[in-house]
Amino acid sequence: xxQVKQNSPSLSVQEGRISILNCDYTNSMFxxxxxxxxxxxxxxxxxxxxxxxxxxxxxxxxxxxxxxSAKHLSLHIVPSQPGDSAVYFCAASAITGGGNxxxxxxxxxxxxxL
Amino acid sequence: EPEVTQTPSHQVTQMGQxxxxxxxxxxxxxxxxxxxxxxxxxxxFLVSFYNNEISEKSEIFDDQFSVxxxxxxxxxxxxxxxxxxxxxxxxxxxxxxxSGGSTDTQYxxxxxxxxxx
Numbered sequence: 001x002x003q004v005k006q007n008s009p010s011l012s013v014q015e016g017r018i019s020i021l022n023c024d025y026t027n028s029m030f031x032x033x034x035x036x037x038x039x040x041x042x043x044x045x046x047x048x049x050x051x052x053x054x055x056x057x058x059x060x061x062x063x064x065x066x067x068x069s070a071k072h073l074s075l076h077i078v079p080s081q082p083g084d085s086a087v088y089f090c091a092a093s094a095i096t097g098g099g100n101x102x103x104x105x106x107x108x109x110x111x112x113x114l
Numbered sequence: 115e116p117e118v119t120q121t122p123s124h125q126v127t128q129m130g131q132x133x134x135x136x137x138x139x140x141x142x143x144x145x146x147x148x149x150x151x152x153x154x155x156x157x158x159f160l161v162s163f164y165n166n167e168i169s170e171k172s173e174i175f176d177d178q179f180s181v182x183x184x185x186x187x188x189x190x191x192x193x194x195x196x197x198x199x200x201x202x203x204x205x206x207x208x209x210x211x212x213s214g215g216s217t218d219t220q221y222x223x224x225x226x227x228x229x230x231x
Binding site for chain 1: 155157158159162170205207220221225227
């Protein structure tokens with residue numbers, strides 16, 4: 001079951017540059033997409049989200065872009081900072097009867113180097 | 115800032131034993147979830163819970179699993195007879211919205227690492 005895919009298991013970026021993390025999905029019923037950041041031995045921390053009625057959402061250094069026709073979303077972090085080094089998970093949910101479950105991707109390990 | 119808490123942080127048990135993982139969701143939140151992450155794999159949905167009943171469960175959530183909200187604050191996951199393959203990080207999450215709609219953000223706890231020997 002690969003409804004949400006993150007094809008890059010790792011990404012290395014220099015401090016101050018842009019980090020671009022990608023995510024693809026197959027289920028056209030998904031209508032809400034989230035990015036979570038996770039440090040080792042901690043739970044996923046919510047970062048930013050986007051509804052399917054939008055194609056862009058920005059929050060400080062973080063911007064999420066959604067291309068519904070391509071079933072693709074991306075997270076841009078600019079400028080990247082060493083503290084951004086973590087695993088980033090893309091997640092998606094769809095309208096069901098309530099209590100909507102999240103379907104996660106496999107994650108991308110981001111390393112921001114000095 | 116309110117947060118989801120989980121206890122214990124690490125649980126070691128023998129195969130066949132029962133374990134109870136505990137979560138305290140954010141106060142006033144209405145929807146509760148359990149997810150798990152086997153080492154090296156993605157986070158997987160187990161179950162969602164609302165109004166004192168299960169609203170959805172995955173194929174993983176078989177008869178060995180149960181959830182309960184025994185009082186106004188705790189939310190527990192019980193595994194009746196643990197198997198080696200139950201070893202994973204278990205995460206609790208909660209949502210505050212009355213509708214629990216798909217556009218509501220789920221907030222996660224720090225997780226419980228379950229090791230089954």
